[in-house]
Amino acid sequence: MSTAKARTAHAKAILGPVLHQRLAETKVLLVGAGGIGCELLKNIVLTGFGKITLLDLDTIDLSNLNRQFLFRKKDVKQSKALVAAQTAAPFNPNVQITPIYGNIKEPQYDLEWFQQFDIVLNALDNLDARRHVNKMCIAAQIPLVESGTAGYMGQVQPIIKDRTECFDCVTKATPTTFPVCTIRSTPSQPIHCIVWSKSYLMGQLFGEDEDAVGELDEAEKQGENAQEIATLRREAQAFQAVRKALRSSTAAGAAKLVFQKVFDADVRNLLIMSDMWRARAPPVPLDFDAILDGTFVLRTGEPAATDTAPSNGKVNGVSKTANAAASGSKAPVNGVASIDAGSSAPAAGSGLKDQKQLSLKDNVLLFVSSTERLAARLQAGEDTITFDKDDDDGLDFVTATSNLRSAAYGIAEKTRWQVKEMAGNIIPAIATTNAIVSGLIVLQALQILRKSYTKLRNVHLTVKPAVPLSTSTMCPPNRSCGVCRDTYAKILCDPKRARLGDVVKGLLGDDEREISVYEDKRILSDPDWEDNYERTLESLNVSRGMFLTIVDEEGEWGTVSVGLGVLPADHPADAPPFILPDPLPRPPRRVKAPLPAPETPPPLPLKRRAPDDEGGDDDIIDLEPTPKRPKLKAADEGIKSPSKKRRLDEDGLILMEGKDDVLDDDIIVID
Amino acid sequence: MINATLTEEEVGRLDRQIRVWGFEAQQRLGTATEVIKNIVLSGVGRLVIMDGDEVIEEDLGSGFFFRDEDVGKKRVDAAKDRIESLNPLVTVETITAFDGLEGPGFDATIRGVDLVCVTDWDRDGLIRINEACRRQGKPFYAGGTYGVLGYIFCDLLKHDYVAPHDRSVPKEAQKNIKLSATYPPLSDALTHRWSSLTKRQTKDLNPAVVFAILALWEHQKVLGQLPTGPDDVAELESMANAMISAADVKKQVLETIPSDLIQTLSETARTEFSPVCAIVGGMLAQDILKTLAARDPPIANFFTFDGNTGAGTVCRMSMP
Numbered sequence A: 001m002s003t004a005k006a007r008t009a010h011a012k013a014i015l016g017p018v019l020h021q022r023l024a025e026t027k028v029l030l031v032g033a034g035g036i037g038c039e040l041l042k043n044i045v046l047t048g049f050g051k052i053t054l055l056d057l058d059t060i061d062l063s064n065l066n067r068q069f070l071f072r073k074k075d076v077k078q079s080k081a082l083v084a085a086q087t088a089a090p091f092n093p094n095v096q097i098t099p100i101y102g103n104i105k106e107p108q109y110d111l112e113w114f115q116q117f118d119i120v121l122n123a124l125d126n127l128d129a130r131r132h133v134n135k136m137c138i139a140a141q142i143p144l145v146e147s148g149t150a151g152y153m154g155q156v157q158p159i160i161k162d163r164t165e166c167f168d169c170v171t172k173a174t175p176t177t178f179p180v181c182t183i184r185s186t187p188s189q190p191i192h193c194i195v196w197s198k199s200y201l202m203g204q205l206f207g208e209d210e211d212a213v214g215e216l217d218e219a220e221k222q223g224e225n226a227q228e229i230a231t232l233r234r235e236a237q238a239f240q241a242v243r244k245a246l247r248s249s250t251a252a253g254a255a256k257l258v259f260q261k262v263f264d265a266d267v268r269n270l271l272i273m274s275d276m277w278r279a280r281a282p283p284v285p286l287d288f289d290a291i292l293d294g295t296f297v298l299r300t301g302e303p304a305a306t307d308t309a310p311s312n313g314k315v316n317g318v319s320k321t322a323n324a325a326a327s328g329s330k331a332p333v334n335g336v337a338s339i340d341a342g343s344s345a346p347a348a349g350s351g352l353k354d355q356k357q358l359s360l361k362d363n364v365l366l367f368v369s370s371t372e373r374l375a376a377r378l379q380a381g382e383d384t385i386t387f388d389k390d391d392d393d394g395l396d397f398v399t400a401t402s403n404l405r406s407a408a409y410g411i412a413e414k415t416r417w418q419v420k421e422m423a424g425n426i427i428p429a430i431a432t433t434n435a436i437v438s439g440l441i442v443l444q445a446l447q448i449l450r451k452s453y454t455k456l457r458n459v460h461l462t463v464k465p466a467v468p469l470s471t472s473t474m475c476p477p478n479r480s481c482g483v484c485r486d487t488y489a490k491i492l493c494d495p496k497r498a499r500l501g502d503v504v505k506g507l508l509g510d511d512e513r514e515i516s517v518y519e520d521k522r523i524l525s526d527p528d529w530e531d532n533y534e535r536t537l538e539s540l541n542v543s544r545g546m547f548l549t550i551v552d553e554e555g556e557w558g559t560v561s562v563g564l565g566v567l568p569a570d571h572p573a574d575a576p577p578f579i580l581p582d583p584l585p586r587p588p589r590r591v592k593a594p595l596p597a598p599e600t601p602p603p604l605p606l607k608r609r610a611p612d613d614e615g616g617d618d619d620i621i622d623l624e625p626t627p628k629r630p631k632l633k634a635a636d637e638g639i640k641s642p643s644k645k646r647r648l649d650e651d652g653l654i655l656m657e658g659k660d661d662v663l664d665d666d667i668i669v670i671d
Numbered sequence B: 001m002i003n004a005t006l007t008e009e010e011v012g013r014l015d016r017q018i019r020v021w022g023f024e025a026q027q028r029l030g031t032a033t034e035v036i037k038n039i040v041l042s043g044v045g046r047l048v049i050m051d052g053d054e055v056i057e058e059d060l061g062s063g064f065f066f067r068d069e070d071v072g073k074k075r076v077d078a079a080k081d082r083i084e085s086l087n088p089l090v091t092v093e094t095i096t097a098f099d100g101l102e103g104p105g106f107d108a109t110i111r112g113v114d115l116v117c118v119t120d121w122d123r124d125g126l127i128r129i130n131e132a133c134r135r136q137g138k139p140f141y142a143g144g145t146y147g148v149l150g151y152i153f154c155d156l157l158k159h160d161y162v163a164p165h166d167r168s169v170p171k172e173a174q175k176n177i178k179l180s181a182t183y184p185p186l187s188d189a190l191t192h193r194w195s196s197l198t199k200r201q202t203k204d205l206n207p208a209v210v211f212a213i214l215a216l217w218e219h220q221k222v223l224g225q226l227p228t229g230p231d232d233v234a235e236l237e238s239m240a241n242a243m244i245s246a247a248d249v250k251k252q253v254l255e256t257i258p259s260d261l262i263q264t265l266s267e268t269a270r271t272e273f274s275p276v277c278a279i280v281g282g283m284l285a286q287d288i289l290k291t292l293a294a295r296d297p298p299i300a301n302f303f304t305f306d307g308n309t310g311a312g313t314v315c316r317m318s319m320p
Helices: A005-015 A017-025 A035-047 A080-091 A127-140 A180-184 A190-206 A212-221 A226-247 A254-272 A288-292 A313-327 A330-340 A347-355 A360-379 A392-409 A416-423 A431-449 A500-508 A642-649 B008-017 B030-042 B057-061 B075-086 B104-111 B123-136 B199-204 B207-223 B230-246 B259-268 B274-293
Strands: A027-031 A051-056 A096-101 A119-122 A144-150 A153-159 A458-461 A469-472 A487-493 A515-519 A522-525 A547-552 A560-566 B019-024 B046-050 B091-095 B115-119 B140-146 B149-155 B158-164 B176-182 B302-306 B311-315
Touching: A005 A017, A005 B057, A005 B259, A017 A431, A027 A035, A035 A051, A035 A080, A035 A144, A035 A431, A035 B274, A051 A080, A080 A096, A119 A127, A119 A431, A127 A144, A127 A153, A127 A487, A127 A560, A144 A431, A153 A431, A180 A190, A180 A226, A190 A226, A190 A360, A190 A392, A190 A416, A226 A254, A226 A360, A254 A288, A254 A360, A254 A392, A288 A360, A347 A416, A360 A392, A392 A416, A431 A458, A431 B030, A431 B274, A487 A500, A500 A515, A500 A522, A500 A547, B030 B046, B030 B075, B030 B115, B030 B140, B030 B274, B046 B075, B075 B091, B104 B123, B115 B123, B115 B274, B123 B140, B123 B149, B123 B207, B140 B207, B140 B274, B149 B207, B149 B274, B158 B274, B207 B230, B207 B259, B207 B302, B207 B311, B230 B259, B274 B302
Parallel strands: A027 A051, A027 A119, A051 A096, A119 A144, A487 A560, B019 B046, B019 B115, B046 B091, B115 B140
Antiparallel strands: A144 A153, A153 A458, A458 A469, A469 B311, A515 A522, A515 A547, A547 A560, B140 B149, B149 B302, B158 B176, B302 B311
């Protein structure tokens, strides 16, 4: 305990003696000890939240040190939660911090575990974990304060079941998509070439053998230019040949083969479609040998070498410098990260390489070397290689190929550093944004603890000059939300012994509705298919921490979600292997909405298209190969609950730091 | 932290820009603590901290650089090592001797830095330091908190910066343009009248909080201290109302200061609260960094924060 009695004088005056006293007994779960988490931990320790549990699955990286102020160089590779707790504890000896080095999605953090807390604070950087905590807090009926930051932007959202919207009530912005023709045939901006390289070309060459033809059929159905589709189909077939070359052990000339196909033959094929180039500058096929021996002329009257350096290079350089100073993050992150990754290049050198404008010849050489490196990895046994911004080979490949495509189309080229930022969509994490958001989280949390629900606000950190911190009052839950409109309950069971049918029948009691049962997106039974009823939950891969979801077949009643917990230690061995919730969960009758909400509200502000795109524009196809979308575990892959499926598809973009941010690759660009 | 991907020359150029001089005094230091943490983390070249006071027990509530055993020590002495450990690349200098805000010594100190930031100071003091900064041609920032309210004021003289010309267009298509803003000193800003604002514009700026803070400054000037409790409610209220009237604020939006706000403020004006300091200190540091980098528009010119809701607005005081 602190010996300084007046330590709490100010907090007591502001909170009032009652809340101040109660705060000392308040149990808070803080999820995340990264950018927001470090700041938030400091705030709640100083404010006097008495019992803090801090959980984070990550270890400290060198690149964290410039904004996660509880960490020092000596702490690198240690658990973030443990070190943060150690550093922050002396800020206020009156509070108790329990750090956990673990993943919030692990089964032991089940409903019962969540229910020990008075409030949960999210300081997470990835959508998947944020959604998980949202659902657990909704199910456990524990108030949550949600938060997120992206560059200078940030937001704080208090969430209380039945009182406010939950995190999933509002569709999260979907990844920006581009018309398929823009990416495949008529790019007009650097980002189009980067998306092409990262999401299309890399997938074609190094990814899974995809059904490109099927995708094109779909595009044709949606009214894309039929002639163009036919061209693309030929292109897809031609890829098979180069794929093979890259995987054969005699791949010495494979890079050149790829080049000739992608930057010469494919471009020539596109040029045949003269309609396409009536209002656009046509692309120029690139000549591998001529570029290397210096005789290649990209466009008449423009020498190749100077054409590749955009005239705004200087402006960019200055602004990047300024930005680095302002955010204090971008530049050092790159340098430090490459040291940390054991890169062979010295830090300073790689930094300069990153910012250098590459000539056409440089790009060809980089293309050859990166293609050879990637091919060697395939031959060494790697099955597929997808883009990862921290994978130097992939980044080099995307840099070179997107620049070569840009050159062919007369689009400004980008440095490796810029490509990394755009392709990985790294929004610089800014320490001050985290600091501001973490303060706002505490203020909303205190309103929740006061039960001053009318004073709760969503707070947005914006770049509007007159209103940098804008607030809005709380919205009621979305009636069709697939998360917070469910009726939740808890069942304690032994999955080894409990059979699905017994559990479901027990939960239904005398309710004889026709129902289907799901675990997450997997269907376990429906009214015409109860084969799994005799199987144990364990044999169905249903275990602690998961939910059994009971969906009314007629859609007239709400959905029941039952969280699985463990039986108490003293549960008699001869008793049934589960304890039903008491009372049994009874869903409310569904209020039929007059008009169904659109499945996916169009993300207008994020959708953009090239100014010169015309015709067929309304058919937007997401080109993402989605290599990291969650895969279904069971054999019933084809059958999915519609609402869950929808939610899965709405995975959106939120940044930013942390190598476990599995959604990175789903993001294309944020303004 | 900055030099990882910059050339020597670029680092040299930055270093000249990024010496910041901050100091604070009087009771509270939460805002200063947050600003110092953020500025040091950002990798600013050199920070000069000026503070003559000693650590008191109350400082432990928001000053995370201090421990129980630091009570009684000079604040800057107690905090220096912990500040430096945040970022070994930043040079931290401390000054404990304080010989007033007047005179050539003071001007000489300002001359050696690129920007001055003052936290939790009274109005007359801010005006004097602002004037000294003007004499030396240095940008000036002030910020502080009163319970759950907070403010930032800045006088950046004539400030040139680059900003995207239009945020609504795609990032790749954006061009940066050079812009310039001319700031008034605090003494001029305080004469600001709200006559030209529409009802809507007035409302958006949360005028009650603006005038609550201006009234606290007036109270401090007239009575020599911030309000200490219920006995000061009447005085503070009448000061606020007189200022609202003098500034010609749209009566339909705000005719008199809300009495619950004044009552709370009378009890809490002398206190500071960690989360509020984090917000104001975060905004303040962020703006200082923007100004030093000459990128993006800085605050123009009076930011106020209302911790009851989380709202933060910027009022252009005597600025077009």
